[in-house]
Amino acid sequence: MTSKKRRVKLEDIARKLNISIATVSRALDENPRVKLSTREKVINAAKTMGYMPNQIAKSLSSGKTNIIGVIIPRYDEPFFIEVCRGIDNYAREHNYKILISSSRNSFEFERENLISFERGLVDGIILSPTHETEMFAHIKNIINKGIPVVLFDNIREEVPGADHVIIEDDKASFEAVEFLIKKGKTRIAFIGGIMEKKVFQNRYKGYIDAMKKYNMPIHDDLILHCKSLDREFEDVEIQSFLKGVSIIPDAIFTCTDNYGLLTMKTLLRMGYNIPDDVAVIGFGDLGLGEVFVPSMTCIAQPSYEMGQKVAELLINQFNESNDVSHRKKVVKLKTQLVLRDST
């Protein structure tokens, strides 16, 4: 039990059975070209000797690693985790593993991650660009090298040769705001995120569109574009917004579950009643909205399904001919307004 236990490899089995490596390899593959009795001998020997194929050698030989690279802007956002869960699930069913890395909301990290994926470790890449990502050269580069790419969530610009999966953000928030208006709310505030993010642009657009359509006055005072990329500062920002607002809103449409929860928290602490004084809507619906008291009305985003879809598109690319020319599918996923006590 002390010794240098070398991995057993095909050669060892071959030597033991006095046959060639090729035959061993084929036997373990259940290749009918090798006689049944030999196959059985090999499989037995492999088992008793504790053979485990070397994935790296396999990959080098086959040119496939069966690994999918995933780049998300951050880990501490349930949305991304949920998407990853969806990816993982679909991928595993199709015999792929996923290698996740975070770009930490930084374009530079995103680029680095992408480059590190260029080294042949992954068969394809799933990427959710950061808000800083304005240039797409690094992505196009990867695609030009023939590596399949699927983008999701925050897509500022369609990248030729990649597939895209997005949510109908504008439509979703339009509907949410419309719902508030129809409830009779007239002073509807908006809390969104950095406008560098396409998703926040779209959610803002939906808000504005709905307000305009119903001829509601739009007060700049009632609009906050949260700049923080960090839980703690989001809280600070929202608090000071709510405390400093000149007109008291009777509803607040919020672009994130977390914004929604923070908003409700602050409102409650300030002594407002939800939903009677102020109604609140969140975006995402990743579990917490249901637990809060009062529970939070949310736009439910199909995050898990998004992950599955994204993985499906990528794996389809693997199986397509390498004809890059006519890819670029854009899949839009639908949301749903889930009504709860906060409205």
Added chain:
Amino acid sequence: MTSKKRRVKLEDIARKLNISIATVSRALDENPRVKLSTREKVINAAKTMGYMPNQIAKSLSSGKTNIIGVIIPRYDEPFFIEVCRGIDNYAREHNYKILISSSRNSFEFERENLISFERGLVDGIILSPTHETEMFAHIKNIINKGIPVVLFDNIREEVPGADHVIIEDDKASFEAVEFLIKKGKTRIAFIGGIMEKKVFQNRYKGYIDAMKKYNMPIHDDLILHCKSLDREFEDVEIQSFLKGVSIIPDAIFTCTDNYGLLTMKTLLRMGYNIPDDVAVIGFGDLGLGEVFVPSMTCIAQPSYEMGQKVAELLINQFNESNDVSHRKKVVKLKTQLVLRDST
């Protein structure tokens, strides 16, 4: 732009510059054995030709993949994500990537994942065993093959040859319950998880120890071992527990943030005042406790640090001599009781 763009490899550079592959390889390594002028030529050529090293070939040749395999019981638990974030962070700083997979709370999946990691894809493994994991043969097996292993969180049995990182669960919950007692609470309920999980055993132990030490009556009626492994059913279980309880508790010690939040939610809906009627403590402190109204007192677990520690131990193992004999460090991390409005 149509064509089969083959990856450029060392050979291509070598041919172009009319030198040997070995020299190219060494030049790119900045190996002083190759003349400075040659090095520069090679590096330039590599850049202009768009050379990217092939990670797989490198790994095969070097016997190192620089990938760490991580197995967690589930994705949708902020604790595990936070640990992964810690691992990822430390790993990246030391030039490792992480490959996460979920055992989905199933021993069988855990085993499968472990086996798939035996195929040489990862240099070492970080594992948090599921509650179903009673046998450790599969882990010992891996260790016997010389693959470094670090275990964390839910460790039922110390595995020789592996490092362990745990939290002082019993101590933490003892302190929390003691705190409640000193606050004058007398009917302290306990809500924990499946007793197959060591962490829940320990947290229960801490509760019992504290109650005994202060001669508090222990009512079985006030104790719930939640069996669900699923958010939705946790809610159902806790609700029916709270609604069916014969004595109204004046405090509830809870073994999870989520249990705590669900408890608070149900109590509030039932019309109780927190903390005046009932105080509540959660375990974990992964962000939500702060947002809830009232905010939740929690035992703060150093999850991120746990991840870092675990990664550190693994990477240390990589650098040690392969002398398996005297490994098996057990690192215990401290918790902290964070006081908020729910107590």
Added chain:
DNA sequence: TTAAAAAATGTAAACGTTTGTATTATTATA
């Protein structure tokens, strides 16, 4: 019982690196 066909196995190149050792080119030394 032998030639042809089919089945089983073997040989060797390939995947893209790294690296120990051998070889060649350059410089220093006498």
Added chain:
DNA sequence: TATAATAATACAAACGTTTACATTTTTTAA
């Protein structure tokens, strides 16, 4: 200016597979 020492480079094996093609063995048919 020949030679020893050193610097620079090249050769080839190794990492553990897969697989096209070659070879050997077995079976079939005449």
